[in-house]
Amino acid sequence: MATIISRRQVLADNWQLLKRAADGSIEIPSDGDVIVPLSTWLEQRDALVKRTGQLGVWLEGSDDPALLVADLEHFALIAVHFQQFTDGRGYSIARLLRARYGWQRELRAVGDVLRDQLFYLSSCGFNTFALRADQNVQAAMTAFEDFSEAYQGSVERPQPLFRRRSLIQHEDTQKAAI
Amino acid sequence: MYLYDEIDQRLVDERVAQFRDQTRRFLAGELSEDDFRPLRLQNGLYIQRFAPMLRIAIPYGFLASRQLRALACIARKWDRGYGHFSTRQNIQFNWPKLEDVPDILAKLATVQMHAIQTSGNCIRNTTTDHFAGTAPDEIVDPLVWCEIIRQWSTFHPEFAYLPRKFKIAVSGSESDRAATRVHDIGLQATRDAAGKVGFRVLAGGGLGRTPLLGAVMREFMPWQHLLTYLEAILRVYNRYGRRDNKYRARIKILVKELTPDVFRAQVEDEWSHLQGSASTLTADEVQRVEQRFTRPGYRKSDALSPGYVLALSRDKAFSNWVRRNVQPHKVAGYAAVTLSLKKTGAPPGDATADQMDAIADLADRFSFSELRVSHEQNLILADVRQTDLFDLWQQARALGLATPNIGLITNIIACPGGDFCSLANAKSIPVAEALQRRFDDLDYLHDIGELDLNISGCMNSCGHHHIGHIGILGVDKQGAEYYQISIGGAQGNQAALGKVLGPSVSQAEVPDVIERLIELYLERRDSEEERFIDVVRRIGIEPFKEYVYGNHHQPAASPRRQLATA
């Protein structure tokens, strides 16, 4: 059973990520939880909403998340596929989904997802991670603690550091006083 | 100098720990070369021709004397006793060992320094005018804005894997001394009709293979919105910049391919969503950053001290140096002094560990323990009392740092080139040295007057050859090292890109060609006031081309020596 990191725990993964075959066809099992490509959703939405089992959709870095704005209620999960971890478009897609389009459910990073990018990915709003097969999932958990602060706002903590700084320093002096 | 608070320090310390672990995993074979590469690049570590090269950030070119001493210590302990100041206001070490880099970074962190984002496809060190804070015409202090941008861009989670590197420059005054038009984003402080402060925002400028000047995104953006607007530009670039071809991946190509108008419309659309969000700056934050800067405690002095005036009239060498290497200051009785790292025979921008220590001593004694790195690869003591100038000059001269050539042809800007850089087509250091030797006569040098000469070892243009009055570019001609020469480039408000003079020439021919350019200039100039660049602008490139290449054309009588036809 494949595993994923979900809300900073290692869990078994029940989702099936569906990809198109070389000829463009795609086979969709009649039940079970599936994640379909964006184009499949756009073509077969009527059939897909009638399925039993949960539905997710996945985007490539080149896809526009704005295409999903009216459809969000149909999904339990949105995934963003990283063809290469150095392709940073998925970070902007995550920010848009979270901050602009109001997506609050599971946002998953899939593909070339490595330990050393987890901190930034999670700052941009990803909350589950299907790591590349060669990664040590247990060891990767420490990545979320790489930094204890960030200058920028994140999805979990929207206020940038400059709006929190005086509060933090105030707390510190209070602690020091105790 | 911005002083870190506890949080700034903690983030840098955590970065060292993170990279130490990544290096350990790489050396243990747990992290592949491909997976490690972007990580080490974002910590300043390149693999060069002979050894790794470590590029250390000197944010907006500011350095305290204790930091310079730490760099000297690193040069001695982990390198070969010297470092190279680059055109990006960084310092580079050419001989560190990969396994030592975490220790070097830890040493840097003890003096509030780092190598964060000095390489890789991310937002790089923000640069500014090297006279920032001392220039009389400033609308804002660009250092404060550079630091605000430094914090915003440091570990920005959304923009760590851009299509390509990204450079921002800030000018605090209307006169552009920060080359804002040839950066990915250029910010120029300005006021609106009501006198409010903001920035003119330019995007899509850059040098390299396709040199372009930036397009205006906003004539005036109130300062409060600076970060959200930067975020909008970066997001459009991150999503739509080309990733299929690294030579087409800079933002300038996106702006050009979309056209500036379409690109601007996309940015404005993005910004309409970000406007007013939590990243909107507050007056409190600007003030907080301002207050964390140490400021020189100037003493009241006369505009002109009698001893100084006397020394000027008595000592020609001193007055020559003052004329070239000393700049006026907004505070009466003070001056800014450039220590030249362009002594003939030393690679441009190189300083030995002993020189660094000695310069740190000079900064302690003469300039409030601070100094700056100019993008012309020299070091600047920005706050020197006029009454100290003669003393300083004598000491600098003894250290080989008082070559009076700032702004002159021998103040050559050169990238490390083929001696160190694995991307190079050709060497740049020996070319610089040959030119410095050719123009070694001081009177001749001063007669030629102001001239920027830039050398890049390849199209990546680290030596900014496009904006040199004379630019020299290393090219590969059937496996041999050749040089393409261009003239007419300029930085500043009159920024322009140089035009290629003609077919490339061999290394041995370069000094002859340059000398012929100078001959024609001296011949055609209207008066001593008319600089080389002015003459090129007035008469165009053709006469120069003909004078250098046209062999049936009778060369003008040389004022200095008779040359074989180039």
Ligand code: SF4
């Ligand atoms: S211009 Fe080319 S040769 Fe020179 S440092 Fe840059 S990449 Fe290397």
